[in-house]
Amino acid sequence: MFFIAQDYDLSALGCSDAVSERIMKNTGSCSGGGQLNVIGFDIATTGGFYELIEVCFDSQEETTLYTKHTLHGANIAAKDVEEGRPSFKTDSGFFSVSMNTVYAQASQLELMTTLLGDAANLLYNNSHTPVSKLWDSVHRLPFSALLNNAIPTGNYEDLANQIIDPSQQLYFAKGHMSPDADFVTIAEQDATYYFINALPQWQAFNNGNWKVNISFCNKVR
């Protein structure tokens, strides 16, 4: 018996189709009144499921309580590096609102404006609140009083615009719980882009101290 050597391109040895993850929902309960969901991969050959990230989700509050995954520290040095990042995905059964909408900076400003009762922004953005109910967050006066003739002119600074100010990274970003950077393959990294694997986090912190913290974690061997 003998074998005939044959050349192959290295690329021919890869997968013909991209591997995609799925969420195995409601696999049990977890602390804080949450339900467990597992992001992972079906293994076609065995019928098994490779668990990547465990997500404890509170369906009443529609928020994630914690996530859990294994960081294979020494392997991170050899991880795939993908250009750009994918969009965040939703999935059925978790949220009653559009997560893309609520994370939009315009929505955050609108919400902060409403929470503060900030008259100036409400008048510009959303006039269905009765003027009599508005108050001015800078001058601490009912807006009806300002309407007479005391509306400030010139450098009017609005409080909501100071709190939600994207130019200073003052907005709530989709902060990864189990982060992209903790995984080796692109398929695993992409599997982290679910809304249930993110929580609102100030971008200034996300892109600052927290990022440095994460990078130190990834250097642990």
Added chain:
DNA sequence: GCACTGTGAA
């Protein structure tokens, strides 16, 4: 300069 955290528009 590069890697990484993100964004919004078309």
Added chain:
DNA sequence: TTCACAGTGC
């Protein structure tokens, strides 16, 4: 989906 863009830290 693709593209251009903002900001931080090494």
